[in-house]
Amino acid sequence: MKGKIEEEEEIYLKKLAQKVEESQFESTFFSQVDGKNHTHFGSVIKEIKDADENTHIVKIRPPLFLLSGILSNISRKLSGMENLKILDNKRWQAREVERIKDLHPDLFSQETEYENAFLMEKIExxxxxxxxxxxxxxxxxxxxxxxxxxxxxxxxxxxxxxxxxxxxxxxxxxxxxxxxxxxxxxxxxxxxxxxxxxxxxxxxxxxxxxxxxxxxxxxxxxxxxxxxxxxxxxxxxxxxxxxxxxxxxxxxxxxxxxxxxxxxxxxxxxxxxxxxxxxxxxxx
Ligand SMILES: Nc1ncnc2c1ncn2[C@@H]1O[C@H](COP(=O)(O)OP(=O)(O)OP(=O)(O)O)[C@@H](O)[C@H]1O
Ligand SMILES: [Mg+2]
The missing domain is CATH 1.10.510.10 (Transferase(Phosphotransferase) domain 1)
Known part of the structure; x- marks a missing residue:
């Protein structure tokens, strides 16, 4: 049987997931910033609040990111480099979360069901x-x-x-x-x-x-x-x-x-x- 804390955590994460979903739609290809249309080639950072009003960061790779990622890797290859941007979103998400946990174990960070988005605590x-x-x-x-x-x-x-x-x-x-x-x-x-x-x-x-x-x-x-x-x-x-x-x-x-x-x-x-x-x- 699940403990109360586990259940609360589950509800908490579900609510957070819902916010991630909302952010996904707001940052697919274009969004409005200060009333102007904005095209997303780089990752999108959004602040979201959970039910307890804690602020989290959701980092999203919009579809157009692939284009800038490929260009960046071509330029790296032309320079003779072997360390490249991770283009596979699933791998990227896992790596970002894994690294945050390695370096800052006290910070909240979590993969999401969306391959192109992960959550982390907002660092003040x-x-x-x-x-x-x-x-x-x-x-x-x-x-x-x-x-x-x-x-x-x-x-x-x-x-x-x-x-x-x-x-x-x-x-x-x-x-x-x-x-x-x-x-x-x-x-x-x-x-x-x-x-x-x-x-x-x-x-x-x-x-x-x-x-x-x-x-x-x-x-x-x-x-x-x-x-x-x-x-x-x-x-x-x-x-x-x-x-x-x-x-x-x-x-x-x-x-x-x-x-x-x-x-x-x-x-x-x-x-x-x-x-x-x-x-x-x-x-x-
Ligand atoms: N957890 C966090 N807490 C507070 N601020 C954050 C956090 N994560 C990101 N930021 C802010 O967002 C900015 C951009 O974040 P990040 O460097 O992860 O993405 P990026 O440079 O846009 O991504 P990419 O280089 O992958 O396109 C940071 O310089 C910082 O100002
Ligand atoms: Mg950066």
Missing amino acids: GEVPYEILIARDVDNDTKIDIIKKLVKALKKIHDKDLYHGEPTTQNCILGDDGDIYWIDFEIEYHEDLTDLEREARDLEQLTMSLLWAFEEEGEIGMSDKDLVELIFETYGDRDVISTFSNNPKLPLFGPHRVFQLSFVSLKRFYQVQVNLMDYLREYLD
Whole structure:
């Protein structure tokens, strides 16, 4: 016989499922945002409330996502990369939930009967990118956040877990001061060693941190010093040397073009061109 708690949980999940269903219809191909038609090529994040007024996040992959996913994977292949976006929705859903449970066991996360949607607890906090670009936040606070992000990445690597695309937007700085990683949609292929997976993550986070600043020196230090700070905070030289001159981890290439929506072309090239030099100088 089912216990009362199990029964309550079942009713609770049923009500939540109903909300997911409603969100599905609202975000198939198009929806209205601020009175304008909006086409969904990327995933759709919606906040829903359960019967007890708790807020949850439902992340949905609309049908058009497949198109952007295929384009993204073609660009990755053209760059010679083997770590690709997971296109199969069922696999994606399972992986997102599995990763959240691995990294943040106290957070609620749950697969849904819809292959293209999963549920997770809403994390109260701020997206680090928003803090890094804010004009009214002082540099010391920004530097503390940078260190926190790099340490949070090292922490998951120490548990033999990898993110895939750890950027300043794929995590949340919780109101409790912890970093919560989200958005784990890259599949790492067998041909990458553990060290290469860690290197790939660190390279991704480094680029994303540099690209958060539109001008070199905006944060009160040169890019070279910022890179050094990131590497020193990460602290594992083997990982750092793995991402220099590794054909499996290309710094340049078509796969990067997708990041251009967040950074100007000038800054995009400045970081790409100089990062190799900073790496070499750091390792010398
Ligand atoms: N559990 C959560 N709690 C609070 N905010 C969230 C949560 N999940 C997502 N968000 C917000 O939604 C944004 C986008 O989420 P996410 O990175 O998972 O999807 P995405 O980048 O749109 O997806 P994709 O890159 O797969 O197209 C985050 O930067 C964050 O602001
Ligand atoms: Mg994201």
